[in-house]
Amino acid sequence: MAGVTRDETAGILIPAVSMRGITKRFPGVVANDSVDFEVRAGEVHALLGENGAGKSTLSNILAGIYRPDEGQLFLNGKLVELNSPRSAIEHGIGMVHQHFRLVQTFSVAENVALGLPGRFSKREAEDRVAALGERFGLPVDPRALIWQLSVGEQQRVEILKSLEREARVLILDEPTAVLTPPEAEVLFETLRTMAAEGRSVIFISHKLDEVMAVSDRVTVLRDATDVGVVEVSETTPRELARLMVGRDVVFNAEDTLNRATVDWERVVLQTVDLRANDDRGNPALNGVSLELHAGEILGVCGVSGNGQRELAEAICASRGRTGGQVLVDGETTIGKDPREMIRRRVSHIPEDRLHTGLAASVSIEDNLVLKAYRAHPFSLGPLLRRRSIRSNAIQLVEQFGVKAPGTSTSTRLLSGGNVQKVLLAREFSSDPVAVVAASPTRGLDVGSIETVRHLLLEAARRGVGVLLITEDLEEALALSDRILVMYEGRVAGEVSRDEADLTELGLLMGGRSAVGSGAQQTGGSES
Amino acid sequence: MIRLEKRVDASKWLNFTVPVCSFLAALVAGAVLIASSGNDPFEAYSRIIDRSFTSEGAFAATLLAATPLLFTGLAAAAAFRMGVFNIGGEGQFFIGAITSSWVGLTYGESLGAGVIPLMMIAGVAGGAMWAAIPGALKAFFNTSEIITSLMLNYVAASLMTYLIFNTESTWRLTEGSGLMFPQGRLLDESTFWPFSHIGSVDVPFGFWVGTVVAVLVWILYRKTRFGFEVDVISDAAPAAAYAGMRTRKTLLGVMGLSGGLAGLGGASDIGDIRHLLDPKGLEPARYGYTGIVIAALARLNPLAVVPVSILMGALNNAGRALQGPDFPAGLVGTLQGLILFFALGGEVFARYRVRVKRSPRASAKASSGDVAVATGAGQTEAPVGSPSSGEVGT
Numbered sequence: 001m002a003g004v005t006r007d008e009t010a011g012i013l014i015p016a017v018s019m020r021g022i023t024k025r026f027p028g029v030v031a032n033d034s035v036d037f038e039v040r041a042g043e044v045h046a047l048l049g050e051n052g053a054g055k056s057t058l059s060n061i062l063a064g065i066y067r068p069d070e071g072q073l074f075l076n077g078k079l080v081e082l083n084s085p086r087s088a089i090e091h092g093i094g095m096v097h098q099h100f101r102l103v104q105t106f107s108v109a110e111n112v113a114l115g116l117p118g119r120f121s122k123r124e125a126e127d128r129v130a131a132l133g134e135r136f137g138l139p140v141d142p143r144a145l146i147w148q149l150s151v152g153e154q155q156r157v158e159i160l161k162s163l164e165r166e167a168r169v170l171i172l173d174e175p176t177a178v179l180t181p182p183e184a185e186v187l188f189e190t191l192r193t194m195a196a197e198g199r200s201v202i203f204i205s206h207k208l209d210e211v212m213a214v215s216d217r218v219t220v221l222r223d224a225t226d227v228g229v230v231e232v233s234e235t236t237p238r239e240l241a242r243l244m245v246g247r248d249v250v251f252n253a254e255d256t257l258n259r260a261t262v263d264w265e266r267v268v269l270q271t272v273d274l275r276a277n278d279d280r281g282n283p284a285l286n287g288v289s290l291e292l293h294a295g296e297i298l299g300v301c302g303v304s305g306n307g308q309r310e311l312a313e314a315i316c317a318s319r320g321r322t323g324g325q326v327l328v329d330g331e332t333t334i335g336k337d338p339r340e341m342i343r344r345r346v347s348h349i350p351e352d353r354l355h356t357g358l359a360a361s362v363s364i365e366d367n368l369v370l371k372a373y374r375a376h377p378f379s380l381g382p383l384l385r386r387r388s389i390r391s392n393a394i395q396l397v398e399q400f401g402v403k404a405p406g407t408s409t410s411t412r413l414l415s416g417g418n419v420q421k422v423l424l425a426r427e428f429s430s431d432p433v434a435v436v437a438a439s440p441t442r443g444l445d446v447g448s449i450e451t452v453r454h455l456l457l458e459a460a461r462r463g464v465g466v467l468l469i470t471e472d473l474e475e476a477l478a479l480s481d482r483i484l485v486m487y488e489g490r491v492a493g494e495v496s497r498d499e500a501d502l503t504e505l506g507l508l509m510g511g512r513s514a515v516g517s518g519a520q521q522t523g524g525s526e527s
Numbered sequence: 528m529i530r531l532e533k534r535v536d537a538s539k540w541l542n543f544t545v546p547v548c549s550f551l552a553a554l555v556a557g558a559v560l561i562a563s564s565g566n567d568p569f570e571a572y573s574r575i576i577d578r579s580f581t582s583e584g585a586f587a588a589t590l591l592a593a594t595p596l597l598f599t600g601l602a603a604a605a606a607f608r609m610g611v612f613n614i615g616g617e618g619q620f621f622i623g624a625i626t627s628s629w630v631g632l633t634y635g636e637s638l639g640a641g642v643i644p645l646m647m648i649a650g651v652a653g654g655a656m657w658a659a660i661p662g663a664l665k666a667f668f669n670t671s672e673i674i675t676s677l678m679l680n681y682v683a684a685s686l687m688t689y690l691i692f693n694t695e696s697t698w699r700l701t702e703g704s705g706l707m708f709p710q711g712r713l714l715d716e717s718t719f720w721p722f723s724h725i726g727s728v729d730v731p732f733g734f735w736v737g738t739v740v741a742v743l744v745w746i747l748y749r750k751t752r753f754g755f756e757v758d759v760i761s762d763a764a765p766a767a768a769y770a771g772m773r774t775r776k777t778l779l780g781v782m783g784l785s786g787g788l789a790g791l792g793g794a795s796d797i798g799d800i801r802h803l804l805d806p807k808g809l810e811p812a813r814y815g816y817t818g819i820v821i822a823a824l825a826r827l828n829p830l831a832v833v834p835v836s837i838l839m840g841a842l843n844n845a846g847r848a849l850q851g852p853d854f855p856a857g858l859v860g861t862l863q864g865l866i867l868f869f870a871l872g873g874e875v876f877a878r879y880r881v882r883v884k885r886s887p888r889a890s891a892k893a894s895s896g897d898v899a900v901a902t903g904a905g906q907t908e909a910p911v912g913s914p915s916s917g918e919v920g921t
Contacts, residue, residue, distance in 0.1 A: 318769050339771030350769060359763040366755065370770040373755055382751045 014077040016041040016200045017062065017169055022071035024057050031057035033224040034071070039169065044191050044201040046211040046232075048244055049221035050445025055204050058221070059171045062202075063095040064088030075169075094162025095171040100154050102146045108157050109142040112164050132160055137190050152183040159190065170194060171202040176210055180509065181473070188214040206244070206445060208237040220244055244446060262481055263294040268329055268465040269315070269346065269434040275323035276314040284310040286489035287324065292434055292465040297456060299480030300469040302509050307489035308469045309351060312438045315467070316348040317341045329433060342371050347432035349423060351439050357423045360412035364404055365393035367411050368426050400425040401451070417448030424455055434465040441475060453479060473505055485509055541877050546824065546831075549873035553865040557858075560865075566855055575859070578848040579841035587729040588848075593840025594799055595620070597737035598792025599818025600825065600832040602654075605744055606785035607827050610761040613782060615661060615676030616789040617815025618683030619654035623793025625687060625698070626653030628714065628804045631797060632697050635715035642718050646794050647736070654790015655783040657683065662782030666775040672782070680815065687806040698804045711803035720798035733795030737833070740788065744829040747784075757781060789815065817843075820863070824870045839863065 017039040024032040032054045039045045049055045060066045062073070064082035073080055075091055082088045088095075102111050109125040126142040133139050138156040146154060155175060162170050172191075176184045191201050191214055205211050211218055212232060220228045220243040228243050269292040278284035285307045292298050302308055313319035315326050317335045326333050328344040335341075341348070350356040358367045369378045369389050377388045393407035402421045404414055411422060420440065427435060437456065441449040456479060460466050470476050476483050477497065485492045485508035493508045558568035579589050599616045606613035627650035634642050661675035690696045692709045699705065700712040720732035748754035756777050760767040767774050792814065801808060821839055825831035846859030 316769075337771065338769060342771050348769070352765070355763045356765040356769050359759045359766040361762045362759055366758070370759065370766065373752060379752050382753065384750060384752055384755055386750075 013040070015039060015074075016076060017202075018074040018077075019058070019062065020072045020074070022058065022061060022068045022073075024054075024061060024066060024068050030224050032061070032068070035221070035224070035226050037219055037226060038229070039200045039202055040217075041168070041200055042195055042198045043216040044195045044203055044214055046215035046218040047202055047204045047221065048206065048208075048211055048218050048240060050206060050244055050447065053221040053244075053445070054224040055221055056173060059095065059173060059202065059204060062088070062169070063093055063171060065095075089165050089167075092166060092168035093171070094165060094167030094169070096155065096158040096162065096173065096175060098173045100158050102154060102157060104147040105145060107143055107145055108140055108149075108160075111146060111157055112142075112161050116164070128164065129160060132163055136160075136163065136193055137186070152179050152187075155179070155187070163194075167199070169200045169202065171204070173204045174206075175203070176205065176207065184210070208240055211240065212237055241446060262296040263463065264296075266294040267291045267327075268294050269436075269467065270327040270330075271311075271315060271324060272327070273324035274311070274314055274321060274326060276310045276319050276321055278310060283322070284489050285314055288486075288489070288491055289324075290467075290484060290491065292467050294433075294463045294465055295460050296482070297460050297466040297468055297480045299476035299483040300467060300486060301471070301473060301476050301483055301505060302486035302492075306486045308486055309438060310489070311486070312348065312350070312436045312467075312469055315341070315436055316346060318348070318350075342430075345431060345433045347427035347430060347435040349427055349435065349437040349440050351442070353419055353423050354412060358411050358419065361410050363408045364397065364402070364411055364414075364422055365389050365407040367422055368393050368396055370426065372430065396425040396429055399429075400455075417444050417451070420444060420448060420452060424452065428455060428459055432459075432464055434467065435459060436467045436469070438469045439471065440468070441470070441472065473509075476505075542826065542828075545873045545877045546826065546870060549869040550866060552873075553862070553869040556869070557862045557865050560861065561855065561858065564855060571855065571858060574849060574854065575842070575845040579845040583727075585844070585848075589837065589841040589844045590728070590734050591731050591800065591840075592844040592847075593836045594731050594733040594737060595792050595796050595812070595814045596817055596821055596839055596843075597734065597741070597833060597836040598795060599789055599814045600821030600836045601737070601741055601744055601818075601829055602785045602789035602792070602815075603819045603822035604825060604827045604829055604832055605748075605788060606781055607822055608748060608761065609757045609778070609781045611662075611665070611778060611781055611785070612673045613658060613661070613676050613785045614673055614819065615658060615679050615786070615815070616792075616818045617813065618676070618680035619657045619786040619789035620793040620796070620815050621680075621683040621687050621809060622657040623650035623654040623790025624797050624804060624809065625690065625793070626650060626790070627794035628711070628797045629697060631714040631718035632712060635718040639717045643720060643732075643798060646718065646798055647791060650790040650792075650794025650797075651787040652790070654793060655787035657790070658782045658786020659779060662779045662786075665782075666778045684806065684810055687804065687809070691804060691806055700803075711801075711805050714797065714802045718798060719802060720795070731795075731799040733792075733799040736791070736795065737836075740791070741829045741833050744784075744788070748829070753777070753780065789818070792818075820867050824867065826874075 015038040017037070019035065019037040022032050022035045022037070023030070035054065035058055037047075037058060047055050047059065057066060061068050062082075064085045064087055067083070073082065075093075080091055082091065082093075085095075103114065106114070107126075109122065109129045110120075112129050113120055113125040129140075129142040133142075133156070136159075138160055140149070140153050140156045140160070144153075146157065149157070159170070159172075175187060179187060188210075191203065195201050195216070203211070203215055215232055218230050218232060218235070218240060219226055220230070220240065222244060230240070230243075270290070272289050273287045274285060274289070275283065275287055276285040288307070288311055290298065300308055300311065310319060314321050314335070316338060317326075317333070317340060318338045321335045326335055328341075328346055331344075333340055333344060338348075348357075354360045359370070362370075366373075366389070369392060372378055373384065373389070378385055378392070390407060396402070397404060397407060400421050402414070402418050402425065404418060411419060414422065424440070435456075440456070441452050444452065453475070456466050456468065468476065468479060480497055482494060482496050483505065484494050485505060487509065495504065495508075554572070558572070561568040561571050578585055580586050599620060602616045602619065603613065627646040630646050630649040631642060634645065638645070657679060658676070660679060661670075661672045664670040664675050665672045690698045691711055695701055698711055700710050704710070705712070722729040722731055723735070724730070748757065756767065756772050759770070759772065760774050760777055764774055767777075796809070796814075797804070817839060821832055821835050824839075825835045842859050842863055849859070850856070
């Protein structure tokens with residue numbers, strides 16, 4: 001490899017980053033257990049692992065945010081100690097966090113210059129940002145304010161920030177989580193450019209295809225320790241998955257489960273010209289009509305922010321409807337109160353699990369009756385019946401395989417996958433006719449994703465209609481009977497699962513209609 | 528190096544030990560302060576104990592001083608449990624005193640002792656309605672209840688002053704000495720709340736009422752659907768709305784409950800202690816604000832409010848009794864301040880674990896020898912085996 005530094009005297013390879021025996025404990029957990037991690041100069045190195053495997057902790061240690069309890073860090077063969085994010089920056093380590101660290105009301109140039117020594121000259125900063133952007137293929141208007149930018153552009157600003165600080169090692173924490181597929185492609189190109197210049201890029205992900213596509217080598221973490229380093233050219237997604245979870249993972253749910261037979265005669269949930277506003281009061285849902293049948297999984301895809309969240313909330317009445325109708329089993333609903341939809345047995349798995357779907361500090365057993373506590377058997381008049389609440393929890397924890405120290409534990413202490421299981425246990429145990437699931441697998445590890453998908457398919461087999469709102473196209477393709485694509489608050493197109501292909505879906509998501517509907521649009525504008 | 532780490536699960540044991548240790552620490556700090564001012568701390572403390580507990584009639588006086596604080600403490604605890612910061616206990620207490628004294632003055636003679644429950648109801652209703660104003664403003668317009676409830680304290684105080692000083696209202700004494708100086712009209716003796724005698728101690732009726740109410744509030748929060756809703760709303764309002772809880776209704780309920788408890792305190796003040804509407808006596812007492820301190824010391828547990836209010840009542844009582852040239856002025860107030868200070872400081876220990884650690888530099892030194900050999904990096908970097916402070920930071 002061209003960019004690798006060679007020590008002239010010894011003639012051996014010195015890695016750009018070498019972490020040795022890193023151990024980090026948090027109260028109750030060991031997040032990193034004697035992890036060894038090495039990155040060469042000039043490579044894109046993926047850090048792969050399930051949620052809770054210790055990827056973020058390790059990268060936060062490298063970025064100077066956490067201090068390890070044990071272990072050492074060598075940069076280009078020299079032992080260094082990072083006391084703060086600032087000292088990490090001084091050592092040429094930059095990190096792009098999953099949640100950006102940008103000042104919303106500042107311009108791009110101001111954000112990039114923020115914290116740099118010396119006097120701030122606006123013109124100079126803008127020129128430098130423009131030049132840097134050109135060099136690395138990161139076009140962004142230096143004068144634009146952050147809040148005006150899309151998420152993908154904001155990410156570019158974060159990368160530019162690190163480059164401006166002469167980062168030799170760049171850590172990206174799940175950078176593609178917020179990007180559309182084409183945007184991700186552009187990002188990968190940038191990462192390769194940076195590596196070609198001799199920088200080290202650490203790419204944290206749990207998406208196997210991306211790891212295969214962009215990186216040179218992969219370090220896999222499992223249960224807080226490193227379980228293997230492999231060259232991408234010598235491995236397969238299947239092998240990586242096995243390393244990651246310690247067993248073979250079934251990718252295609254069809255292999256194990258008989259699909260549900262959809263009852264096309266029975267519409268369990270229907271929306272007619274449904275409209276709603278976003279949080280700022282601007283129209284976000286501009287007339288969506290859809291029909292969900294018994295036993296059907298209807299996928300709703302789209303780049304986030306095209307009305308999917310509002311669709312789920314307007315159906316479940318946790319967001320006010322500004323027009324249109326929602327029918328459950330053919331009957332119209334008023335839509336003023338989530339309680340009505342709960343009574344109509346429409347389950348809702350919201351995007352924000354831990355603060356909307358569940359109350360984080362409240363115990364598991366209480367969260368499991370969050371919707372049912374009002375009535376028998378969980379309360380008697382005004383009094384709660386603690387005993388039935390507990391036995392309900394014990395049964396559901398067992399049935400859904402929630403790993404928890406006890407049913408009175410605060411829900412926030414559980415891992416992401418177990419949090420989602422608590423939520424699903426409640427929603428699926430309430431005998432729903434329809435389930436509205438918003439990004440039910442987002443941010444989960446491979447094992448939990450499998451469990452969640454399994455539960456969705458199983459519900460469909462029992463005759464429940466599942467509205468699966470997801471940004472993960474592969475997931476939509478794997479699970480859905482039909483797929484709707486949303487764009488700017490409307491249904492941009494519908495494809496059945498047999499004829500769907502990723503490119504076409506990607507085009508619809510990006511607002512480019514497929515040929516047929518494009519003609520329709522032209523016809524519409526003429527009349 | 529000393530570090531604080533968040534406790535994963537706060538243990539029940541700490542709920543008790545931390546406040547007690549904070550209290551003892553406050554006493555020690557107070558003793559240092561007294562000693563540095565040239566007085567004998569042991570003497571000062573023994574005089575306080577004497578005048579608040581042991582001497583004749585002292586404990587009865589302490590209970591009497593504790594009774595209004597018991598209600599305002601419960602009022603604050605009830606609201607703070609939901610993260611609703613009702614600072615208006617003071618004003619709600621005044622309004623409760625106004626409404627219950629009106630009932631006493633109007634129906635006292637005709638109804639006899641039967642008027643006592645009516646006074647309580649009037650006090651609760653008055654306080655609850657007064658608290659409903661900031662409650663409704665918060666529920667419907669999302670205004671800060673801290674500001675609105677606090678401001679209404681001044682309105683309530685002014686209203687009370689107006690009723691006695693600027694009108695010829697029912698509350699004002701309009702004959703005899705009332706012609707010389709504006710003052711409240713004394714209620715009929717039938718409205719006086721009865722004292723019960725436990726041994727040699729006279730226990731005011733309001734104290735029993737407050738204790739029973741404390742148990743009821745505890746049950747309400749621990750055992751009922753209402754308490755369940757309060758728990759969820761205080762933790763995650765979006766989750767509560769998602770689950771179909773009526774957050775506005777619960778907010779109004781909590782504000783009403785809190786105000787009602789403070790208003791009941793006002794009724795007890797009329798029935799147990801003053802027997803007339805006395806703005807010049809009520810305002811400087813600052814029961815409402817002390818109630819906030821009590822709720823904080825009791826860690827918002829309604830049952831703990833009972834002993835804490837006795838403690839604060841004891842200090843108030845001793846402070847009043849011991850004022851004089853031979854006792855340090857302001858000592859009791861200083862002690863109360865110290866107790867609050869240490870109690871809030873103690874919260875840190877209840878929520879976080881203190882870890883005294885060797886510096887990472889020292890531990891790196893201890894383990895670096897074998898690790899350096901294992902990595903092989905030692906071959907290229909001679910001084911790696913002994914990282915010194917000089918090398919760190921290069």
